[in-house]
Structures are given as C-alpha cells and as structure tokens.
Amino acid sequence: MLQTRIYHSLQFDLATAGSDRICYMLMPEAPSKDELKWLDDMSARFDCTLVHVSGFDWDDSFSVWPAEGLKKGEWFKGSAGMTLLGLLTDYFPFVEAPLKIAAPRRSLVGISLSGLFAVWTAHKSDAFSEVASVSGSMWYDGFPEWVAKHKVSPSVRKVYLSLGEREKNTMNARVAKVEDATREVAETIAAQQIPVVFEFNPGTHFSAPLPRLEKALASILSEA
Numbered sequence: 001m002l003q004t005r006i007y008h009s010l011q012f013d014l015a016t017a018g019s020d021r022i023c024y025m026l027m028p029e030a031p032s033k034d035e036l037k038w039l040d041d042m043s044a045r046f047d048c049t050l051v052h053v054s055g056f057d058w059d060d061s062f063s064v065w066p067a068e069g070l071k072k073g074e075w076f077k078g079s080a081g082m083t084l085l086g087l088l089t090d091y092f093p094f095v096e097a098p099l100k101i102a103a104p105r106r107s108l109v110g111i112s113l114s115g116l117f118a119v120w121t122a123h124k125s126d127a128f129s130e131v132a133s134v135s136g137s138m139w140y141d142g143f144p145e146w147v148a149k150h151k152v153s154p155s156v157r158k159v160y161l162s163l164g165e166r167e168k169n170t171m172n173a174r175v176a177k178v179e180d181a182t183r184e185v186a187e188t189i190a191a192q193q194i195p196v197v198f199e200f201n202p203g204t205h206f207s208a209p210l211p212r213l214e215k216a217l218a219s220i221l222s223e224a
Contacts, residue, residue, distance in 0.1 A: 002040050007094050010055040015043035016099065022049040023107040023221065024087075025213070026062070026114035030054045038210055046221040048107075051095055056083070062110070062117040067141045070172060076140075080117050081124075088127060105129050107220050111209060113137045119147070119159070119185065126153045130220035132160040134212045135167060135205050138181040139174055147185050151192060158195045160219040161186050164207055165200040175205075 005012045011030050023046075031039060031052050043050045056062065059069065061083045063076035096104055107130040110118035115136025120143075122131040138144065138161075152159070161182055168179040186198040197219050201212050 002036055005095075007091065010053055010091065012091075012095055013039065013052040013054075014095070015039040015050045017043050017047050017049045019047045019049075020101055020104050021047065021107070021221070022051065022096065022099075022101060022104045023109060023217070024051045024053060025109045025111075026056065026117065027052055027054045027111065028056075028058055028114075035210065038214075042214065042217055046217060048221050049099065049101075050217075053091075056114075058113060062113040064116060064120045064140065064143065064146075070175070080120060083117065084121055084125060088125065092127075107131070109134070109213065109216055109220075111135055111213070112205070116140050116143065119161075122152050122156045122159060123147070123150045124153075126155040128153075129155060130158045130160070131156060132216040132220050134162050134209065134216050135164060136161065136182065137175075137178070138185050139176075139178040141174070144181045144184040144188070147188050152189055152194050156194060158197075158220055159186075159189050160216050161196065161198045162201055162212060162216060164203045164205055164212075166204045169204075 001016050003014050013031050039050050039052055060077040060079045063078045064080040066078040067076045069075050106128050108118045108128045109132040111134045115133030118131045118133050163182055168176050170176050186196050190196045
C-alpha cells in the first residue's frame with residue numbers, strides 16, 4: 001500500500017509490507033508516478049517497507065564535515081551529524097509508530113551525496129543492519145582516510161557500493177578520484193570482515209537511477 005506523508009520540510013513516500021523490515025531511501029527529489037509504482041513493486045518483491053525520503057537541503061544535510069563545494073564560492077556545510085540525529089530521534093519514530101513496528105530491521109540506501117552519508121552512518125550508528133551507496137560521493141575530501149581510522153558498527157551485516165563505469169571520466173579533479181576512493185573504502189570495510197559488494201553499472205553519475213537502486217535493494221534485502 002502506498003501513502004505519502006509530510007513532516008516538517010520532508011516528504012515520506014511509503015510502500016508498506018507486512019514484515020518487520022524497513023528500508024529508508026534518501027533521495028534528491030519527490031518520486032514521479034512511475035517511481036511510486038516501482039517503489040510499490042520493490043516493496044512487494046522484497047517483503048520490506050520502503051520509505052522514499054525527499055526534501056533535504058542536499059549539500060548541507062549529507063556532507064559529513066565542512067569542505068569546499070564543487071562550484072566556486074560554495075561550501076559543503078557538514079551537517080550530517082544533525083541529519084543523523086534527526087533521523088534517529090524524530091523521523092524514524094514519525095514513520096514507524098503508525099506502522100506498529102516495535103523492533104524494525106532497518107536498511108539505509110543513499111545516492112550520490114546521500115550515499116556518502118549512508119556509509120558514514122554505518123560507522124556512526126547502530127541503527128542499520130544493511131547500508132547501500134549508489135554512485136556515492138566517496139571522493140569527498142578526506143573520506144577514505146577517515147574510513148581507514150574508524151570501525152563499522154557491529155550492527156551492520158552488509159555494505160553495498162556501486163558506481164557508473166564512466167563516473168571517473170569527469171573534468172573535476174576531485175570527483176575524478178571517485179573510483180579509487182570507492183575501491184579503497186570497500187577494501188577497508190572488507191578488511192573488518194564485513195561482507196561488501198562493490199560493482200559497476202553502465203553509464204555516468206547521471207544515468208537512470210532506478211536500475212541501479214534495484215540492484216542495491218536486491219543485494220541488501222535478499223536473504224542469502
């Protein structure tokens with residue numbers, strides 16, 4: 001069953017299922033009608049409530065610490081800590097209380113900068129069992145080095161990372177490091193004996209997201 005709920009500045013589009021599994025997807029825009037149908041189909045396929053969350057101040061909410069922006073004169077503000085606190089103390093209770101899920105098994109999926117946030121969150125919180133990053137911004141200044149110095153939460157059972165095979169072919173020297181940075185992050189996490197999938201998809205950073213997201217969901221929500 002599909003439903004849309006608005007809370008503060010965020011829009012929550014839910015496709016509900018009967019199990020205790022719930023997967024939050026942090027997305028840059030509200031879903032179209034086709035994307036809502038896809039959400040409903042994926043929820044039924046994996047017997048998991050999917051929550052498509054949109055309305056964030058993207059560069060502010062998901063940047064993990066202050067850093068120079070990708071455009072001259074702009075900055076990433078580094079408000080990931082406040083975003084995580086809001087999810088844990090406010091937004092999760094708002095979503096989950098009406099569903100009467102007392103002890104949900106949560107997964108987190110991010111794309112681009114929210115993919116960076118998802119991996120960062122795997123190190124900062126025990127709220128999630130699985131984490132997926134689709135075309136995640138692992139190029140973010142100092143992030144692979146930070147991952148090397150921190151442990152993933154013991155609650156995390158699996159990490160999924162993917163990139164477009166042509167994402168590194170960009171004129172921006174910082175973003176061009178994304179493939180090497182993502183591979184380094186994957187290897188660091190794998191060295192902690194945590195199952196990691198790192199795979200490539202056709203295309204660039206901006207290629208159609210739904211096939212990539214479907215692969216991410218299949219990886220983290222399908223039981224072995």
